[in-house]
Amino acid sequence: MKFVLTGGGTAGHINPALALAEILQECDHEVFFAGTPQGVEARLVGQTDIPFVAFEASGFDRERPHTLVTSSLKILRSARKAKAWMCEVRPDAVVGFGGYVSIPVGMAAEQLNVPVVVHEQNSVMGMANKFLGKKAAAVALTYEVAGKDIADASKLIVTGNPVRSSVLSATREQGREMLGIPQDATMLLVFGGSLGARHINAAISSLKKQLLAIDGLYVVHITGPKEYEATCAELALTDEEASRWTVMPYQDRMAETLRAADCTISRAGATSLAEISALGLPALLVPFPYAAEDHQTTNARAYVERGAAEMMADSELDSEEFANKVLALVTDADLRNRMRAAAATFETENAAAKLADVVVDAAMRGALR
Structure with a gap:
């Protein structure tokens, strides 16, 4: 199977993604990473053998309303590019770990009917994960309380936060x-x-x-x-x-x-x-x-x-x-x-394996649709 992992902004989003990648690669799955060109993800993923693809994304400043327009346009452009790229890669599932870049990548996956799984590391769900979590096939949590913003509780599963080997x-x-x-x-x-x-x-x-x-x-x-x-x-x-x-x-x-x-x-x-x-x-x-x-x-x-x-x-x-x-x-x-x-x-030492099970299950269910 092929999986696209995406996230950015902080190492807190990237390290659990890389922990998941290790498990998926051990099981002979193919893994790609989508992030921003200048973010910490570019450096951290660049230290591994995971192919990295860059898409522009940024947030907005509430004190400068015009940035909502510019950031939205940037996300829409990146979603189109991500969709074209995924048509070539043909992933079985996309996994979002938070950060603005996961929004266009997740949107592209939804448009192609590729299952999306979201992982939230903190006890309060971030904006990107809230957005993608509404339509996601599964929402993996570190803390059960973080799932309060997801209407469909059947999608929630507590896996813990993956730690690198x-x-x-x-x-x-x-x-x-x-x-x-x-x-x-x-x-x-x-x-x-x-x-x-x-x-x-x-x-x-x-x-x-x-x-x-x-x-x-x-x-x-x-x-x-x-x-x-x-x-x-x-x-x-x-x-x-x-x-x-x-x-x-x-x-x-x-x-x-x-x-x-x-x-x-x-x-x-x-x-x-x-x-x-x-x-x-x-x-x-x-x-x-x-x-x-x-x-x-x-x-x-x-x-x-x-x-x-x-x-x-x-x-x-x-x-x-x-x-x-x-x-x-x-x-x-x-x-x-x-x-x-x-x-x-x-049982945090088992979190990466638990998350991998969720991701593979979502991909298999997606293949049967």
């Missing part, structure tokens, strides 16, 4: 060796997503003395490129302190880094949570307060309610409660064990 195959030993951390030490990983998080950096830096007073604790602190110098200045680590507190602006090898960690302080983006749950990594989550419809808080709440993580509002990072939660996370092994067991109930 590189994350699942990395080992603790590889990560510890890469980072220079003893195998028997306790490692706290601090990161705020690809761009970092100023408030998390400042709050954890203020706990330097208390954290380094804990025997055998190592901290790996990924600040984000823009926050690196300011965080280094705030920490002012001595050579001795720096031997146990590693600060870096970014980390390309997050799979090994996550595997090496015993616990983490993190934002609650879809990809971060998928990887955290797939690896059973105990976490203190700090949702980004300005996410659309506060979806990171809703994302995090699902993990807190299951017992797989704890959560603190960004506005509470300077509180004594935050300090107490951090210290408990790094010192209480029983707490971490309970979180690991709870995280395993999400």
Whole structure:
């Protein structure tokens, strides 16, 4: 079978698509990716062997009404081009992961009676997925609550958010060796997503003395490129302190880094949570307060309610409660064990295979129409 995957805008849309692609290719299916020429998808898919086809797409600015017209025209032009391309490729199904580019690709598929499957990574469905979900053959969800905007509940299925095999195959030993951390030490990983998080950096830096007073604790602190110098200045680590507190602006090898960690302080983006749950990594989550419809808080709440993580509002990072939660996370092994067991109930490591089943089923049903 042939499948077209589409999505763009953020790595959070692309990584689960690539995880699905790995499963489909393992089953000898042919996979194509449709994205924008300048988006992050062009770079990430370009690192794989998946053929990439570019179509222009953009959103609109509510404060500039004329952009609704220009963006709509761009989408319609791309839909025509995508339709012509699909007539050549003849896919059995199209899978949309969100982002504006999935709209013209999905529209083209509908016009050709090619089944469309939508996957939503967050607890609040994005605009593109809402649009395509109305006519989609199936709507796959990470969180059940995200399906509230789909009228036909029979199309909904909770698969979880797929995680790439590189994350699942990395080992603790590889990560510890890469980072220079003893195998028997306790490692706290601090990161705020690809761009970092100023408030998390400042709050954890203020706990330097208390954290380094804990025997055998190592901290790996990924600040984000823009926050690196300011965080280094705030920490002012001595050579001795720096031997146990590693600060870096970014980390390309997050799979090994996550595997090496015993616990983490993190934002609650879809990809971060998928990887955290797939690896059973105990976490203190700090949702980004300005996410659309506060979806990171809703994302995090699902993990807190299951017992797989704890959560603190960004506005509470300077509180004594935050300090107490951090210290408990790094010192209480029983707490971490309970979180690991709870995280395993999400079965995120099987999400890519579950989604692949949904996609193949939709294609087979489409072939019988």
